[in-house]
Amino acid sequence: MTFSPELEKRFAEMAAKYPEGRQKACLIPMLMYAQDEVGHMTEELKEEVAKRLNISVLEVNEVVGYYTMMRKKRMGKTHLQICTNISCLLWDGDQLWERACQKLGIGHNEVTADGKISLEEVECIGACSWAPAIQVNYDFQHHVTPEQLDKLIDDLRNA
Amino acid sequence: MADPVTFTVNGKSLQAPAGTLVIDACKRAGIEIPAFCYYEGLALQAACRMCLVEVEKAPKLLASCTLPVAEGMVVQTESPVVVQARKAMLEFLLTNHPLDCPVCDKGGECELQDMSFRYGAGESRFTEMKQHVDEKQWSPVVYFDAPRCILCYRCVRICDEGLGVKALGVTNRGVYSEITPNKGDHLDCDECGACIDICPVGALTSGIYRYQTRPWEMEHIGAICSHCGDGCKTTLGVKNDEILRGNNRDRSGINGEFLCIKGRYAFDFVSHAERLQSPMIRVDGKLEEVSWSKALAFVAQRFGEIKAAGGRFGVIGGERSTNEENYYLQKFARVGLGTPHIDHRRSGDVPALLDALHGRQGALATVDDLYNAKGVLIIGADLAQQHPLLAFQTRADSRHHQAKVFTVTEGPVREDKVAAKKLRAGPAGQLAVVKTLGEDLKAAGELVVLFGDSIQGAAVGELVSFIDSLGVPAKYICLVDYSNSRGTCDMGLLPHLGPGYQAAAQTGMGQAEMLADPALDALWVVGANPLAGAALASQQAFVVVQDMFLTETAQRADVVLPSASAYEKTGTVTNTCGQVQRLRKAISVMGVKADLDIFGLLARGMRLDLGRAVPDQVFEEIRASVHGYNVPLPVIATGGAAMTDPVHGRIPVAGQAQVIQSARDTLFTSGSLTRYSKTLNLVLEAPGELYKP
Ligand code: SF4
Ligand code: SF4
Ligand code: SF4
Ligand code: FES
Ligand code: FES
Numbered sequence: 001m002t003f004s005p006e007l008e009k010r011f012a013e014m015a016a017k018y019p020e021g022r023q024k025a026c027l028i029p030m031l032m033y034a035q036d037e038v039g040h041m042t043e044e045l046k047e048e049v050a051k052r053l054n055i056s057v058l059e060v061n062e063v064v065g066y067y068t069m070m071r072k073k074r075m076g077k078t079h080l081q082i083c084t085n086i087s088c089l090l091w092d093g094d095q096l097w098e099r100a101c102q103k104l105g106i107g108h109n110e111v112t113a114d115g116k117i118s119l120e121e122v123e124c125i126g127a128c129s130w131a132p133a134i135q136v137n138y139d140f141q142h143h144v145t146p147e148q149l150d151k152l153i154d155d156l157r158n159a
Numbered sequence: 160m161a162d163p164v165t166f167t168v169n170g171k172s173l174q175a176p177a178g179t180l181v182i183d184a185c186k187r188a189g190i191e192i193p194a195f196c197y198y199e200g201l202a203l204q205a206a207c208r209m210c211l212v213e214v215e216k217a218p219k220l221l222a223s224c225t226l227p228v229a230e231g232m233v234v235q236t237e238s239p240v241v242v243q244a245r246k247a248m249l250e251f252l253l254t255n256h257p258l259d260c261p262v263c264d265k266g267g268e269c270e271l272q273d274m275s276f277r278y279g280a281g282e283s284r285f286t287e288m289k290q291h292v293d294e295k296q297w298s299p300v301v302y303f304d305a306p307r308c309i310l311c312y313r314c315v316r317i318c319d320e321g322l323g324v325k326a327l328g329v330t331n332r333g334v335y336s337e338i339t340p341n342k343g344d345h346l347d348c349d350e351c352g353a354c355i356d357i358c359p360v361g362a363l364t365s366g367i368y369r370y371q372t373r374p375w376e377m378e379h380i381g382a383i384c385s386h387c388g389d390g391c392k393t394t395l396g397v398k399n400d401e402i403l404r405g406n407n408r409d410r411s412g413i414n415g416e417f418l419c420i421k422g423r424y425a426f427d428f429v430s431h432a433e434r435l436q437s438p439m440i441r442v443d444g445k446l447e448e449v450s451w452s453k454a455l456a457f458v459a460q461r462f463g464e465i466k467a468a469g470g471r472f473g474v475i476g477g478e479r480s481t482n483e484e485n486y487y488l489q490k491f492a493r494v495g496l497g498t499p500h501i502d503h504r505r506s507g508d509v510p511a512l513l514d515a516l517h518g519r520q521g522a523l524a525t526v527d528d529l530y531n532a533k534g535v536l537i538i539g540a541d542l543a544q545q546h547p548l549l550a551f552q553t554r555a556d557s558r559h560h561q562a563k564v565f566t567v568t569e570g571p572v573r574e575d576k577v578a579a580k581k582l583r584a585g586p587a588g589q590l591a592v593v594k595t596l597g598e599d600l601k602a603a604g605e606l607v608v609l610f611g612d613s614i615q616g617a618a619v620g621e622l623v624s625f626i627d628s629l630g631v632p633a634k635y636i637c638l639v640d641y642s643n644s645r646g647t648c649d650m651g652l653l654p655h656l657g658p659g660y661q662a663a664a665q666t667g668m669g670q671a672e673m674l675a676d677p678a679l680d681a682l683w684v685v686g687a688n689p690l691a692g693a694a695l696a697s698q699q700a701f702v703v704v705q706d707m708f709l710t711e712t713a714q715r716a717d718v719v720l721p722s723a724s725a726y727e728k729t730g731t732v733t734n735t736c737g738q739v740q741r742l743r744k745a746i747s748v749m750g751v752k753a754d755l756d757i758f759g760l761l762a763r764g765m766r767l768d769l770g771r772a773v774p775d776q777v778f779e780e781i782r783a784s785v786h787g788y789n790v791p792l793p794v795i796a797t798g799g800a801a802m803t804d805p806v807h808g809r810i811p812v813a814g815q816a817q818v819i820q821s822a823r824d825t826l827f828t829s830g831s832l833t834r835y836s837k838t839l840n841l842v843l844e845a846p847g848e849l850y851k852p
Contacts, residue, residue: 058328058341065330065339 001044007037011052023053027063031070040071068122076111076118078156081135084121087128096132096149097121103153117156166232181223181234182210192236193245193274195359196311197224200415200555201320204312207252209274211244212236220244245278253283255290255334257306265361267374268408271309290334298346299841300366300424301355305337308362314338314354321417323543323554323573324348338362349826350842351547352423356406356416367424367838368396368404377403380745381411381798383732384422385479385725386829388506388639389414389526389548390734390800393422395726400746402426402726413526413738413800419547420838421829426726428835429748433708435721436750446709446719451752458718459764461701462496462681466765470680472498473673473700476652477686477754478506478641481730481742483777484754485643485650486658486785487769488685491758493657495767499667503652504687506640506821507612507735510648510660511619514810516635523737524607524634525802530556532634534563534603536596538622539589539613540638543573544825546735549609549636550574563603567592586613594625606633612821639735640822641830642725646733649785649803655811659786662811671818685754686722688712688831705754710831721751728753730774731795738800739790 003011010033014026030049031041038045046060064070071079082097100119104112111118127133130142136152163174168185175184182192183199195207203225211220215233220241223234235241252271260266275281292305312329315338319325326341326348340346355363377396384391384405392412393405405423410416428434438454439446449457465472474492476485485503492501516522529535529552542550550573556562557577564578567589575581580599584592590613600606606626614622619637626633639645651658654667670689673679679697685705690712695702704716713719725732726745730753733739752760759772770780782789787805794801822830827839834840 056325056328056341058326058339061330061339062328066332 001048003034003037003048007033015052024055024059027053027055027060028067031060031064035070040074068120073109074111074115075109075120077116079118079120079137080153080156081120081122081125083123083125083127083131083133083135085124087124088132091131093132096134096144096146099146099149100153103150116159117153164228164230164232166228166230166234168234169236175228177228179228181212181226181228181232184228185223185234185236190236192223193277194224195270195274195309196313198313198316198357200559201313201316204316207309207311208248209245211241211248213238213241242278245274249275249278250283250285252309254285255306256309257289257291259307262370263307263361264364264369265307265358265374269361270359292337295344296366297340297344298348298350298366298843300350300352300420300838301340301346302364302366302369303338303340304362304364307360308338308358309360310336310338311359313357313359314363317353317357317416318348320558321551321554322349322351322353323550323576327354347844349547350420350424350844351418352406352420353416353418356408356418356423365404365424367427371403372396372398380743382726382745383642383740383742384418385642386421386425386832387419387546387548387824388641388644388735389546390642390732390736390738390740391418391422391548392740392798393418393426395426395745397745400748402429402746411798413734413740414548414551417548417551419826420842421547421826421836424838425829425832425836427837428707428832429724429726429746431708431835431837433835434748434751435707435709435713435719436748438721439716439719441717446714446716454718454720455757455760455764458703458720459761461717462703462761463765465680465701466496468680471676471678472496472500472681472683473668473676473679474498474501475670475673475682475684475687475689476501476503476647477684478503478639478644478647479725479732480643480647480686480754481725481728481732481774482643482646482650482739482781482788483730483774484685484758485647485652486781487755487758487772487777489651489658490769491762491767492683493663495762495765495769499663499665500654500673501652501667502654502670502673503644503647504670504689504822505648505653505817505819506644507610507637508615508619508817508819509637509639509645510653510656510810511616511812512623512635512637513660513805513807514812515620515623517807517809520804520806522634523802523804524609524636525736525738525800526552526734528634529553529607529609529636529736531560532556532562532607533560533605534565534600534607534631536565536567536593536600536606536608537572537574538567538593538608538610539569539586540609540611540821541568541570541572541823542609545611545640545821545823546609546638547826549638549735553577563599565596565599567596589613590618590622590625593622597625597629600626601629601631604631606631607636608633609636609638611638612819615819616817636736638821640824642734643732645735645737646731646739649733649737649788649805650781658781658784659788659805660807660810669817684712684716690715691831705757707751708831708835720757722757723748723751723753727751728755728774730755731778733803734800737787737803737805739788739795739803740800741795741798743798 050060194210196204205222205225210223212223213235294304315327318327330339380395391414396404437448566578566581657663677696679700681701683703688710702716703718704713705720705722762769787803790801
């Protein structure tokens with residue numbers, strides 16, 4: 001498997017920042033950037049990253065298994081994460097979640113048939129002050145109302 | 160050393176060197192702090208929170224396994240708060256635990272059971288369904304039952320740090336966390352079973368031992384592994400004359416907790432279906448079973464006749480026979496049969512090393528010396544394959560003492576990973592390459608030098624003078640192949656040297672010459688297989704073979720006498736470093752006799768006076784007459800290892816050609832014994848796979 005030249009360049013720059021023998025330290029950013037390009041943690045992706053850092057695939061799996069942000073299967077073009085943890089729950093985050101599920105007809109960690117949208121119910125994403133909060137790929141949306149959510153979903157569907 | 164730190168534990172004032180962990184300091188003072196994840200010698204983990212203690216002025220309980228002692232520190236290890244915390248920790252650990260103690264292999268020797276018993280977490284507030292995962296088989300010898308795992312990471316660390324294999328990891332998170340093998344659903348590793356042994360609970364179990372018995376139904380007998388030359392102690396679990404398991408959980412012996420696959424599992428040859436259990440005599444070209452009395456009388460009679468006729472005897476001894484047996488055998492040959500033709504298969508040039516070190520004391524390294532050395536020079540040996548214990552010690556030395564390791568070998572070896580320098584050269588060029596390392600070796604300040612068969616004859620002396628010229632203290636280990644290869648040399652099973660390397664009265668033929676001698680009248684082979692890959696030139700030779708199996712050599716025999724294995728007799732063996740240890744009889748096998756008993760009976764049959772063939776008595780004779788073997792008896796009698804330290808004069812170097820060649824066994828082979836060990840044949844690993852870049 002090959003990554004894009006830009007990504008390879010980025011990897012090389014990152015690895016060079018760490019002292020010799022400590023390259024393993026860039027495992028997480030490498031995995032995240034690779035995921036952005038590939039979509040999810042494929043076996044090939046893990047093997048390639050392991051090779052570049054001179055570690056075993058098992059060591060990569062230890063990290064991938066730990067973090068939910070490292071996706072085990074292909075997700076939608078837009079990944080919608082809705083927080084239902086305490087602060088958001090108090091501001092009806094759970095209802096946003098139910099609404100999204102119903103509207104899209106999918107559940108936690110599922111993808112719409114057209115592959116456009118996937119849903120994930122998440123724990124606190126660190127945006128409590130602006131609850132209820134959701135995350136659209138890497139972007140945050142704050143004080144989300146049901147109407148805003150509907151519009152977002154409609155826009156994504158028609159995109 | 161810095162001034163010791165003074166602190167108080169449970170009202171008792173204690174002292175320990177700065178930097179000592181509270182858990183260790185307490186242990187030394189006889190105060191036990193329970194621990195699951197902490198394991199002496201491995202990296203700190205602080206994962207289990209069992210070792211929590213109360214420290215005055217600290218806002219909460221602290222983990223004593225990562226807490227260094229401090230001046231004036233006041234610690235409580237069993238206060239009500241601490242006891243309450245431990246009980247709560249246990250409640251957590253048991254949340255998803257299946258509590259299947261009645262059928263669990265570990266039942267009775269499980270640390271989780273012990274702790275639950277002590278802190279009484281007999282009730283749980285959790286009413287949720289337990290998270291269950293089915294048991295998995297990772298290899299023929301390693302099984303994993305995830306629900307029993309308490310995630311102490313001991314297995315992960317022993318495999319990575321101790322073995323240098325790194326075959327285990329932890330994937331997922333929280334209650335779904337699971338120990339995972341390196342190949343997804345199976346292991347590609349050394350199959351040493353160290354992870355099973357170190358597991359405090361019954362999560363990792365052994366394919367050989369699981370569900371065979373309850374631990375308390377076995378007798379535990381400290382034996383010495385009968386495979387490579389390192390001499391690990393393996394504690395055999397025996398029930399009804401059957402060996403059910405081998406381990407070294409009590410960390411006794413020179414190997415601490417270490418055992419490789421052979422020491423832990425490859426005792427199974429003793430019950431192999433092809434094991435010989437009756438003497439055989441060749442009748443009309445076919446070997447036929449006969450009684451012991453008939454077989455022994457026949458051998459005594461034929462030996463007597465050949466001796467009377469002035470016939471030529473050749474005697475070949477075995478590298479796994481005890482010192483007593485080898486000593487007695489050479490005496491039988493030289494005094495009883497009057498033949499100088501005695502030898503064994505040689506795998507390292509021990510006489511040349513002892514000659515080069517003549518007059519010095521303490522110049523031979525023990526297994527422990529290797530662990531403590533500042534510098535380690537490995538020449539021509541793949542330690543991880545051929546001497547697993549010495550490899551383990553080298554890694555531990557590098558981990559704990561930052562030892563400088565140098566490898567001079569033909570190909571890549573696992574020790575490269577911890578090496579300061581790794582140099583490649585063929586056997587003939589290795590000495591020259593060592594000489595380029597002068598400055599590095601000097602800088603190391605102290606050395607243990609290990610060398611294999613690539614350094615032999617004059618090269619040994621050359622190596623020693625080179626190391627001498629560096630002016631740093633050095634100790635040596637001459638690597639030899641099997642459990643008593645070293646002792647076999649020491650006992651004088653050499654054509655030119657007698658016991659203790661005294662010049663033999665008459666120099667005889669070596670093994671190769673005996674086999675090639677068409678005029679040989681009798682060949683007596685004890686525990687060896689010289690005809691694997693070589694032919695016997697003499698057509699008329701009367702061949703007597705003492706062995707456990709019908710090896711290539713036994714197939715050519717006129718009389719085959721079934722012998723006992725190392726686990727079925729007493730006596731002593733000497734490891735490759737020169738450390739003597741005692742074998743204890745673990746089991747009896749019907750129909751076989753120990754080689755020493757056979758010698759005694761044959762001597763009686765031939766009316767020879769060679770002294771009583773009783774291990775203790777022969778060992779007394781060895782202590783009195785073999786250089787360096789005057790070891791303290793209580794040490795070996797109590798299961799310890801005593802170093803033989805031969806103070807020699809020069810050793811006469813024979814003018815004859817000598818064949819010294821290691822069998823180059825791997826982790827998964829052990830000479831002719833390999834094919835009779837089911838376990839060694841079950842594992843799928845190709846030796847050396849782990850080295851591939
Ligand atoms: S058997 Fe030995 S090498 Fe294999 S995983 Fe266990 S500790 Fe590691
Ligand atoms: S398998 Fe055993 S040794 Fe490994 S983490 Fe689990 S309990 Fe600890
Ligand atoms: S290292 Fe050698 S002596 Fe130790 S268990 Fe393995 S084969 Fe036996
Ligand atoms: S609880 Fe939703 S962002 Fe913190
Ligand atoms: S022994 Fe201290 S946390 Fe496990």
